[in-house]
Amino acid sequence: MDAFETLGIARTFALNVKEVEQRFRDLSRATHPDRFADKSPAERRAAAERTVALNEAFRAVRDPMTRVLALLSAAGRPLEETARAEPALLMEIMELREAVDDARSQGRSAEALVDRVASRVADEESTLREAFDGTAFPPENSLLDRAYLAGVRLKYLYRLRDELDEI
Amino acid sequence: MGLLQIFDPSAKPTPVGIDLGTTNSLVAWVSDGEPTSILDCDDDPIVPSVVAFLPDGQTIVGKEALAYLYSQPSETIVSVKRYMGRGHNDAETARERGYHFAPMREGQANVVRFVVHGREVTPVEVSSLILKELKRRAEEKLGSVSGAVITVPAYFDDAQRQATKDAARLAGLEVLRLVNEPTAAALAYGIGTQRTRGTYAVYDLGGGTFDITVLSLDDGVFQVRSTGGDSQLGGDDMDRAVALAMLAQAGETEPFSQANWRAAMIEARRVKHELTDRPASTFALSLGQREFAHELTREAFDALILPVVERTGPACRRALKDAGIKPAELDGVVLVGGSTRVPLVRAYVKKLFEHEPLTDIDPDQVVALGAAVQADILGGTQQNDALIVDVLPLSLGVETMGGIVEKIIARNSTIPCARAQQFTTYADGQTGFDIHVVQGERELARDCRSLARFTLRGLKAQTAGAARLMVTFRVDENAMLTVSAKDEATGLEQSVEVVPSYGLSDEDVEQMLMDSYEHAEEDLKLRQLTERIVEAEQVIxxxxKALDKDGDLLDEDERAELDGALRALADSIASRDSEGIRLRTEALDRASVPLAERRMNRAMREAMKGRTVESVEGDVAHARGVDAHVSDHAQRRES
Structure with missing residues (x-):
């Protein structure tokens, strides 16, 4: 049972986090151990396990990166821990990072660079939507291959974006 | 037969809320929907968190113990909370407070031990005496107490929470839940029950500690967005500033005699209280042979304490920044702690947070009252729809090569939660390994709080990296950790030997419990029988109730089995057969698993009705537990 099934939602990349959160809350309200304080130990255990599974599931789908991981796993193509992006992308990311450092140390705005990262992220995300937001799950192989590559790239791009946000 | 009285089934036991504070402690309950503190014979709800150990072995708790502060300062323990879950080598322990500490001995748990009249007591024992006093008060008023919600600071780590639980156990109190103090304060204001979302600052200025917490509440889920504070700042600092000024005005110069200083501190406190609702007050000092009296205006007082109050500013601003929120975006500010009665503090908070702070509830009682609200939700009779969920306050991780911390569960994860981590051997023929669990946000293990070391043994000797061990870290609703391990190759559960870095082992606590009974053996047996009967009756x-509501979920055979287990347990209770009750309670538990699982599925299906999420698919009827979930996840990662 994957995170999407646990929450009773479709396996898609684009999702309305607010709606899913509402679903998560509704389910939590039904399963939280606090609701079972006066019930039998068997029910208390069952409640605790469901709640843990729900918390894990929501954590997995809420964040786009972990959502990608969950989708790829569910589609039978889990992202390898050792998967590396192609050299060209690694190079691009290094250059971007340096450019941002330079701009900031010289007091220039890094806005344009931040936008560039955002647009690269958007490109990869649209590939994922194409692969996972159609009707068939798992998607056909060629789509899945592209989605896998997008997942690898996003690992780097999301990290870079977070770093830029933090500064 | 005090024990039987506690479990007297004819008296309806009441759940209570307890604020186990650094300076003061309180106990409260919900009476007809209204949280109320339990008062002593002088109508005072406060029990000072002070325990005096007398030479004859007697202990005195609370107001009466304060008298011993001067006559035997090192045997009268104040602020014991500062030592909870702390070890010998902690900065907090080293701070000069005039106590005698026992040296750490080989093979002993790393906990602080106060030496009082030649005997050693741990902070857990001292706290349990305070809790016993609170329990006694509650029982006097309510007849019997069914369990307690106890509050702890939001930043309390696992060891400190465990110490608090141990203290409750020693005091004979069942802990319904440990709740974060700021969460409790918010609950007292109906935040979480009447209001379901918003972001709140909780400003807690006590006698000797200052805490600031930014909480967000989203549909009943409390999240600690940031915490900060100063563990050495509080109302006592105001008293000191005022006392200094008074003595200077009286022409006294440093060093002051102990008697003069003490008199000035007591007078400073009195004047502070008086100036809360008056523009001016007069102080009077007896200095040796002479008397000195003078007026102190609110204005002059404010000028004296302003530096103390302003010291809370940086932590507040940092907390807001950490939470990523501007003052104007807050939905409210809750005041906690007696020192927030001072008008200057209220004015300062208002300016700082750009909000009129919430002050309707007595700031000394607000935490205990909130704990009572939570106790009522958890153990009360009326159906309350509120669900209060907290998050893990500090990240949990394990030490890896080079002393680097690998985070297993990040802070602010909604609890309860569980996460599995795979470990493998690094040497040929290795049959076990040690895992060091730490808590904190820093990168290096030595900068984090050491929680425990786990030793896993009994692996099959293989080449390095061949063995795979799945270690599952679980955090329960009290933000407390348990660990289990499974050998992936054999599917066998591994024994996990836990050596807590700080705090007492289960055996230590058990021994302390035994020691506290005069006729340990007999008492323990009787207690055990009574506890088993109570538990069995609850399960029955x-x-x-479950059968009445959802009996249709079982087929005839399952129903017959459950009915049989119910009858068998009832027979054992009737014959007061302690061991039989234990065994048959377990049997009933096993027989009720199918019913429990199906009822959960039904509840989840019900919860999904009414609201639709786009293109719902999957059937929750196949929901399994976390173990399956976690191992699936791991397998997928592996493959």
């Missing part, structure tokens, strides 16, 4: 009643 819960099972009957």
């Amino acid at each position: 009643s819960a099972t009957h």
Whole structure:
């Protein structure tokens, strides 16, 4: 049972986090151990396990990166821990990072660079939507291959974006 | 037969809320929907968190113990909370407070031990005496107490929470839940029950500690967005500033005699209280042979304490920044702690947070009252729809090569939660390994709080990296950790030997419990029988209720089995057969698993009705537990 099934939602990349959160809350309200304080130990255990599974599931789908991981796993193509992006992308990311450092140390705005990262992220995300937001799950192989590559790239791009946000 | 009285089934036991504070402690309950503190014979709700150990072995708790502060300062323990879950080598322990500490001995748990009249007591024992006093008060008023919600600071780590639980156990109190103090304060204001979302600052200025917490509440889920504070700042600092000024005005110069200083501190406190609702007050000092009296205006007082109050500013601003929120975006500010009665503090908070702070509830009682609200939700009779969920306050991780911390569960994860981590051997023929669990946000293990070391043994000797061990870290609703391990190759559960870095082992606590009974053996047996009967009756009643409501979920055979288990347990209770009750309670538990699982599925299906999420698919009827979930996840990662 994957995170999407646990929450009773479709396996898609684009999702309305607010709606899913509402679903998560509704389910939590039904399963939280606090609701079972006066019930039998068997029910208390069952409640605790469901709640843990729900918390894990929501954590997995809420964040786009972990959502990608969950989708790829569910589609039978889990992202390898050792998967590396192609050299060209690694190079691009290094250059971007340096450019941002330079701009900031010289007091220039890094806005344009931040936008560039955002647009690269958007490109990869649209590939994922194409692969996972159609009707068939798992998607056909060629789509899945592209989605896998997008997942690898996003690992780097999301990290870079977070770093830029933090500064 | 004090024990039987506690479990007297004819008296309806009441759940209570307890604020186990650094300076003061309180106990409260919900009476007709209204949280209320339990008062002593002088109508005072406060029990000072002070325990005096007398030479004859007697202990005195609370107001009466304060008298011993001067006559035997090192045997009268104040602020014991500062030592909870702390070890010998902690900065907090080293701070000069005039106590005698026992040296750490080989093979002993790393906990602080106060030496009082030649005997050693741990902070857990001292706290348990305070809790016993609170329990005694509650029982006097309510007849019997069914369990307690106890509050702890939001930043309390696992060891400190465990110490608090141990203290409750020693005091004979069942802990319904440990709740974060700021969460409790918010609950007292109906935040979480009447209001379901918003972001709140909780400003807690006590006698000797200052805490600031930014909480967000989203549909009943409390999240600690940031915490900060100063563990050495509080109302006592105001008293000191005022006392200094008074003595200077009286022409006294440093060093002051102990008697003069003490007199000035007491007078400073009195004047502070008086100036809360008056523009001016007069102080009077007896200095040796002479008397000195003078007026102190609110204005002059404010000028004296302003530096103290302003010291809370940086932590507040940092907390807001950490939470990523501007003052104007807050939905409210809750005041906690007696020192927030001072008008200057209220004015300062208002300016700082750009909000009129919430002050309707007595700031000394607000935490205990909130704990009572939570106790009522958890153990009360009326059906309350509120669900209060907290998050893990500090990240949990394990030490890896080079002393680097690998985070297993990040802070602010909604609890309860569980996460599995795979470990493998690094040497040929290795049959076990040690895992060091730490808590904190820093990168290096030595900068984090050491929680425990786990030793896993009994692996099959293989080449390095061949063995795979799945270690599952679980955090329960109290933000407390348990660990289990499974050998992936054999599917066998591994024994996990836990050596807590700080705090007492289970055996230590058990021994302390034994020591506290005069006729340990007999008492323990009787206590055990009584506890088993109470538990068994609860299970029987819960099972009957479940059957009445959802009996249709079982087929005839399952129903017959459950009915049989129910009858067998009832027979054992009737014959007061302690061991039989234990065994048959377990049997009933096993027989009720199918019913429990199906009822959960039904509840989840019900919860999904009414609201639709786009293109719902999957059937929750196949929901399994976390173990399956976690191992699936791991397998997928592996493959």
